[in-house]
Amino acid sequence: MSLQRFWSRGAIYLVLIAFCLFYLMPFYVMFITGLKPYEDLNVTRMWDLPKGIYLEGIIEAWKRVAPNFRNSAMITIPAALISSFIGSMNGYVFAKWRFPGSDTLFVLFLVGMFLPYQGILIPLVRTLQIVGLYGSPVGLIMVHCIFGIPITALLFRSYYASIPNELIDASKIDGCGFLGIYRYVLLPISMPAFAVVLLWQFTSIWNDYLIGLVVLSSPRLAPINVAVQNIAGSWSVEWNVQMSAALIAALPTIVVYLALGKLFMRGLLAGSLKG
Amino acid sequence: MRILGNKTVGQSTSTYRGERGLAASPLRSAIRRRAPWLRGDTALAILVLIPSIIAVAVFIYGFIIWTGYISTVKWNTVVEDHTFVGLQNWIQLFKMDRFHWDLRNLALYAVGFMSQCIVFGFLIAVLLDQKIKGEALFRTIVIFPFAVSGIVTGVAWRWLMQPTTGINLLFVKMGLENFYFEWNAHPKWGILAITIAAAWQFTGYVMALYLAGLRGISEEVREAARVDGAGTWALYRRIIIPLLMPVTFTAIVLTGMGSIRVFDLVTILAGPAFTTDTLAFHMYQSTFGQYRFSMGATVGFFMILLSLFLVVPYLRSMQFEAER
Numbered sequence: 001m002s003l004q005r006f007w008s009r010g011a012i013y014l015v016l017i018a019f020c021l022f023y024l025m026p027f028y029v030m031f032i033t034g035l036k037p038y039e040d041l042n043v044t045r046m047w048d049l050p051k052g053i054y055l056e057g058i059i060e061a062w063k064r065v066a067p068n069f070r071n072s073a074m075i076t077i078p079a080a081l082i083s084s085f086i087g088s089m090n091g092y093v094f095a096k097w098r099f100p101g102s103d104t105l106f107v108l109f110l111v112g113m114f115l116p117y118q119g120i121l122i123p124l125v126r127t128l129q130i131v132g133l134y135g136s137p138v139g140l141i142m143v144h145c146i147f148g149i150p151i152t153a154l155l156f157r158s159y160y161a162s163i164p165n166e167l168i169d170a171s172k173i174d175g176c177g178f179l180g181i182y183r184y185v186l187l188p189i190s191m192p193a194f195a196v197v198l199l200w201q202f203t204s205i206w207n208d209y210l211i212g213l214v215v216l217s218s219p220r221l222a223p224i225n226v227a228v229q230n231i232a233g234s235w236s237v238e239w240n241v242q243m244s245a246a247l248i249a250a251l252p253t254i255v256v257y258l259a260l261g262k263l264f265m266r267g268l269l270a271g272s273l274k275g
Numbered sequence: 276m277r278i279l280g281n282k283t284v285g286q287s288t289s290t291y292r293g294e295r296g297l298a299a300s301p302l303r304s305a306i307r308r309r310a311p312w313l314r315g316d317t318a319l320a321i322l323v324l325i326p327s328i329i330a331v332a333v334f335i336y337g338f339i340i341w342t343g344y345i346s347t348v349k350w351n352t353v354v355e356d357h358t359f360v361g362l363q364n365w366i367q368l369f370k371m372d373r374f375h376w377d378l379r380n381l382a383l384y385a386v387g388f389m390s391q392c393i394v395f396g397f398l399i400a401v402l403l404d405q406k407i408k409g410e411a412l413f414r415t416i417v418i419f420p421f422a423v424s425g426i427v428t429g430v431a432w433r434w435l436m437q438p439t440t441g442i443n444l445l446f447v448k449m450g451l452e453n454f455y456f457e458w459n460a461h462p463k464w465g466i467l468a469i470t471i472a473a474a475w476q477f478t479g480y481v482m483a484l485y486l487a488g489l490r491g492i493s494e495e496v497r498e499a500a501r502v503d504g505a506g507t508w509a510l511y512r513r514i515i516i517p518l519l520m521p522v523t524f525t526a527i528v529l530t531g532m533g534s535i536r537v538f539d540l541v542t543i544l545a546g547p548a549f550t551t552d553t554l555a556f557h558m559y560q561s562t563f564g565q566y567r568f569s570m571g572a573t574v575g576f577f578m579i580l581l582s583l584f585l586v587v588p589y590l591r592s593m594q595f596e597a598e599r
Contacts, residue, residue, distance in 0.1 A: 097320035119579035207424035
């Protein structure tokens with residue numbers, strides 16, 4: 001038994017390690033290619049480690065995408081903050097101030113979370129043109145906030161639903177109204193939910209490509225993923241620069257993920273399982 | 276759905292305030308009789324919600340209807356044209372060669388992407404559920420790709436799928452000297468190669484769903500099955516997999532939606548002609564490349580209709596779960 005157990009445990013670890021190698025492989029390739037100098041970019045030596053650490057690829061990539069990196073930060077941070085705040089208010093209403101039809105309304109909100117954006121892009125562009133926000137970062141922030149309404153409401157609603165109604169009722173007896181309960185009772189204990197939602201919104205807005213491409217495609221103002229695609233799309237750019245640009249684009253979300261992985265997991269699960 | 280059956284907290288306060296009574300205007304007393312919830316703090320709560328309601332109503336529902344309308348007019352140049360043409364765009368789309376490619380690619384992509392995500396996601400979750408040392412590390416690595424964007428994924432995999440190097444070279448180095456495959460550039464199966472990159476990114480998410488599901492199955496259930504003489508295989512086949520059906524359903528819906536809307540990966544990993552074309556890419560090119568807005572709207576609206584087949588059952592099940 002114990003020998004058999006040894007082998008079966010060993011097999012499990014082997015399979016898991018094989019999977020991990022597969023999931024790490026593209027990162028490995030991005031890293032080593034990004035660190036190679038131009039002369040070392042040889043298709044037959046793709047898997048070999050660079051002969052040393054050469055930063056020319058990274059420097060060249062940073063020169064190209066630095067403005068877009070800044071654009072992405074200027075769009076993602078406010079959009080994530082604003083949409084989290086809106087989400088917390090909406091979630092609070094949906095969880096604790098139900099009214100006739102509020103559940104139906106909530107489900108109608110959720111539909112928006114799933115539908116492909118291709119079905120709304122043309123009216124979106126037209127509307128932004130009419131109100132003068134087409135091609136402006138403010139417009140893109142607004143669009144991200146609106147498209148974030150469903151998911152943020154869902155995440156906050158499930159968090160607030162877990163807070164006992166007795167707490168709310170007690171605060172009412174103490175004279176708190178709608179806003180008072182939010183400000184003095186719920187907001188101070190909402191930090192875990194805010195962390196999850198901020199993280200979720202940060203990653204999805206940072207990683208967005210389609211909406212940025214459609215709303216803000218001018219090379220100077222475009223978000224980082226649009227810039228990386230432009231670099232990759234022009235075949236003249238060397239692989240080490242492409243890989244470095246991709247790494248730069250991935251860096252903020254990777255850092256956030258490694259630092260706050262647990263919250264990230266919680267967001268993943270809450271975002272899909274149920275409200 | 277539970278609406279009034281569930282006594283809301285808002286109701287009690289507003290009744291309380293109402294009883295103390297302010298000057299009774301006819302409107303107010305009508306509200307008191309007909310809709311006691313529409314007062315005081317609940318009214319404020321609804322007020323807070325109204326901007327979001329308007330935003331969702333306009334930017335999601337309004338825009339979908341608008342897209343549907345554009346698909347029935349003749350706006351196929353830069354100049355906006357509102358001449359009604361009925362179903363002409365739709366008929367044209369259904370006859371289009373490119374659209375047939377899109378449907379074929381959607382079917383292949385969905386099969387490839389969904390099966391990889393679900394099979395590997397489930398398998399890794401089961402393995403991680405065996406009291407593994409370093410589980411957190413394995414888990415982090417498997418979910419890691421989900422933190423990066425589709426564009427980053429595409430850039431990395433395009434390099435890996437270069438016929439002259441990348442994966443092909445790796446196989447050659449491992450001893451398969453004549454290994455050669457065109458991957459995403461393959462004239463027939465290029466779209467399936469793209470699903471490898473897509474599944475690389477998304478399997479971790481599905482794994483996390485399954486792992487949470489497995490953790491939710493109590494030890495007693497497993498113990499009871501073992502007492503009844505079920506081996507490991509039977510335990511999974513007869514007890515655990517059926518118990519995880521809701522998770523599988525969620526995974527099917529999420530990967531299905533991902534298949535309908537895939538855009539960034541096929542932009543970057545595009546193969547020759549329409550071999551890796553998708554609805555989303557077709558929509559984008561028609562609209563913003565060729566300025567055939569009505570055709571783009573037709574494809575976009577078709578995508579919305581397709582996704583309703585997944586969204587509606589999913590939301591129903593969610594509501595059902597919320598009611599229990």
